[in-house]
Amino acid sequence: MPxxxxxxxxxxxxEKVYAGDVVAPPKGAMAFSxxxxxxxxxxxxxxxxxxxxxxxxxxxGAIGALGERDTFGIQAxxxxxxxxxxxxxxxxxxxxxxxxxxxPRAAGLLGVVEQQIAAVAEETQAGS
Numbered sequence: 001m002p003x004x005x006x007x008x009x010x011x012x013x014x015e016k017v018y019a020g021d022v023v024a025p026p027k028g029a030m031a032f033s034x035x036x037x038x039x040x041x042x043x044x045x046x047x048x049x050x051x052x053x054x055x056x057x058x059x060x061g062a063i064g065a066l067g068e069r070d071t072f073g074i075q076a077x078x079x080x081x082x083x084x085x086x087x088x089x090x091x092x093x094x095x096x097x098x099x100x101x102x103x104p105r106a107a108g109l110l111g112v113v114e115q116q117i118a119a120v121a122e123e124t125q126a127g128s
Contacts, residue, residue, distance in 0.1 A: 010037030013045045017052065018074070019081035053084040060093050064109055065101035073112040080120040087117045 004027070011024035014037060025033050045055065056079050063071045079085040085093070090113055098106035 006038040006042040007034065009046065010040070010042035013041040016082075017041065017045055018078045021078065021081070022074070052082065053079075056082075056084050057093070061097065061100075064093070064097045064106065067105045067108060069109060069112050072109050073116055076113055076116040077120060080116060081123075087121075090117065 007027050014022060014024050024037055027034060045052070050058075056075060060072065060075055060079070063075065076085075076090055079090060080087065094106045094109055094113060097109070
């Protein structure tokens, strides 16, 4: 597949994965983003063996275990906006993480999760 096709497919998947909150930079702006779009988003996120929700749960587990607060917040927001997880399910992710990644790490994500739940709820009410 030509790189332009992979880039475009990756850009469309990026928009879908992040519910429109993250926009792909123009092709050629950065080699890093081109590679990420053409590989991760065009080839990995589009595979049919796992749903987007399954992939999101894996990603939340991995980045939560690493303590990546900002990235966890972005993923939590996207999961809520895309309807992949309900607020109580997102909170349950933290309960599971606490037991496998440690209480301090999961506790550090509580505020991030609650902020994203409130923000998405506010957006939803404003859009109604």
